[in-house]
Amino acid sequence: MNPGTHAFLPTSRVHFGAGSLAKLEEEARSPDRAFVITGRTLHEKTDLIQRIEDLLGQKHAGTFAGMGQHTPGSAVEAAASEAEMAGADMLVSVGGGSVIDGTKAVARQLAYPSQVAVPTTLSGAEWAQRVGVTDEVAGKKSGFADPKAVPAVVILDPEATLFTPEELWLSTGVRALDHAVEGFLYGGEHPITDVTGLEGARRLMDLLPRSKQDAEDIEIRAELQIAAWLAYFGPLNTPMGLSHELGRRIGASYGIPHGVTSCITLAPSLEVMRGQINEERWQRLGDALGGEPAECVAALVEGLDLPNRLGDAGVLEEDLEKLAAEYGDSEGEALEILRLAY
Numbered sequence: 001m002n003p004g005t006h007a008f009l010p011t012s013r014v015h016f017g018a019g020s021l022a023k024l025e026e027e028a029r030s031p032d033r034a035f036v037i038t039g040r041t042l043h044e045k046t047d048l049i050q051r052i053e054d055l056l057g058q059k060h061a062g063t064f065a066g067m068g069q070h071t072p073g074s075a076v077e078a079a080a081s082e083a084e085m086a087g088a089d090m091l092v093s094v095g096g097g098s099v100i101d102g103t104k105a106v107a108r109q110l111a112y113p114s115q116v117a118v119p120t121t122l123s124g125a126e127w128a129q130r131v132g133v134t135d136e137v138a139g140k141k142s143g144f145a146d147p148k149a150v151p152a153v154v155i156l157d158p159e160a161t162l163f164t165p166e167e168l169w170l171s172t173g174v175r176a177l178d179h180a181v182e183g184f185l186y187g188g189e190h191p192i193t194d195v196t197g198l199e200g201a202r203r204l205m206d207l208l209p210r211s212k213q214d215a216e217d218i219e220i221r222a223e224l225q226i227a228a229w230l231a232y233f234g235p236l237n238t239p240m241g242l243s244h245e246l247g248r249r250i251g252a253s254y255g256i257p258h259g260v261t262s263c264i265t266l267a268p269s270l271e272v273m274r275g276q277i278n279e280e281r282w283q284r285l286g287d288a289l290g291g292e293p294a295e296c297v298a299a300l301v302e303g304l305d306l307p308n309r310l311g312d313a314g315v316l317e318e319d320l321e322k323l324a325a326e327y328g329d330s331e332g333e334a335l336e337i338l339r340l341a342y
Helices: 020-027 040-045 048-059 073-085 097-109 166-186 193-213 218-231 242-254 258-276 279-289 293-303 317-341
Strands: 013-016 034-037 060-064 090-095 114-119 130-135 140-145 153-156
Touching (some): 048 090, 153 218, 166 258, 166 279, 166 293
Parallel strands (some): 013 153, 034 090
16 A cells, blocks of 8 residues: 545534434534525525524524525625624535535635535535635636635435435436546545545445435435445545536536536546546446446436536537637647537
């Protein structure tokens, strides 16, 4: 084994399994004023936010329900202003990656109050130190990396995901697979994340079709939450590849959800980058996925009835060269991936 280093992020507790949302009451005992950040749909069309406010009880100091897709900068500023006015010393994010990223950005602005994340998708933002915020004028996503902005507490309650639309739930599962695949291929040999990443990938390949077949199965949803966690178990130690990088760019520019961008870019990126991957690691990935990696991913996406073409998602063919030109030394590979994905 080669010598190495593993850097830990500040997640201190993970509550998981059906009913674990009740742990929020316990987590709110020490802070004085808990502020909830979520999106409009969860707030207006479900009872989930009301349940969370009830668990917080007298500690509940307010709710911001305007965090939109791809984390608009204006929403971050508005949420930070409201949380500051409320005197928040605890932030509770409830939603997908955009909401959780937005809450991390708010936490940074407010000098890092405690955070609890309640994810309702499989995107994995709760584990990561990277935060993406969209500049609405430029139509591009930028952001920062800050380990101190990572939520200390994560609650993985599958019952909280029942409100998530099918396409969002399943496509963020492909996003989790993207984490596992690119983390394994580009993170370098690692005795911990190699194991967790490949096991996460194996479970996602098995569980996502089962979740499509039985969307109400709480146990499968709980297992998927663990699979997505395994897939991104060491985000500080697992750099991503062109599928992720292209996804961030086209997602913010064209309003395509990041789960869908992975559905579109992961299989083509594997096909293009095949020749640059160590044969032994490629074989190990294939063993976890159940065959040739690019083919397995493409078949999974098709079987889940998820979008898999840039053209169908509103990207113009004449934009491909301009998009690829932003990737410097990787411009050629980026353009080939985009053309295959079109």
